[in-house]
Amino acid sequence: EVQLVESGGALIQPGESLRLSCAASGFNFKNYAMTWVRQAPGKGLEWVAAITGSGSSTYYADSVKGRFTISRDNSKNTQFLQMRSLRAEDTALYYCAKDYYDSSGYSWMVDSWGQGTFVTVS
């Protein structure tokens, strides 16, 4: 069974930094691209960033480009989201999600989600 467990969410002040982690299990982690998606309270889904299985390619939403960095450690089955210069509009529940297909690329579809970790910037 696929399990994704996010951690690292916190209440922080504008301009500060925070690193989120996502521990994965139940699948061959290095074979799958991984994604971060966020959801502000009462709002819809917003794709944040993605990284291919090898870590060689990364993708970012315009709203976080230059401030957030996605990375992964395949030896520890964990992905990360380093967030800098945080703003009030970054306040959201951050979900870690697994790519749908086992491939060297990114399918732009996600099939397994964690329960999320909440980031409040205030």
Place this chain on the structure above:
Amino acid sequence: QSALTQPASVSGSPGQSITISCTGTSTDIGTYNYVSWYQQHPGRAPKLIISDVSNRPSGISYRFSGSKSGYTASLTISELQPEDEADYYCGSYSSSSTLAFGGGTKLTVL
């Protein structure tokens, strides 16, 4: 403002069928078949219900189907059941190498 446009709400009675539309542009839905649909119940993580425009992942009910025409993708739910009441989101690859989501549609089962 979401890149993909969905109706804010739809409703239907048990046993009926409903369709949720998701309108994009030539830079996403109009060109690519990386279209997906997600179901989200209150307080729960989203769940993939349609991939690649019209494919159902393993374990997803036959009552869920997807299609695409031009710049618009559609999700149809047939034989509506009370447990289908949820928020539904479409997603699509965009040529700017991003994943766009629709704003979400709240389905009410009357």
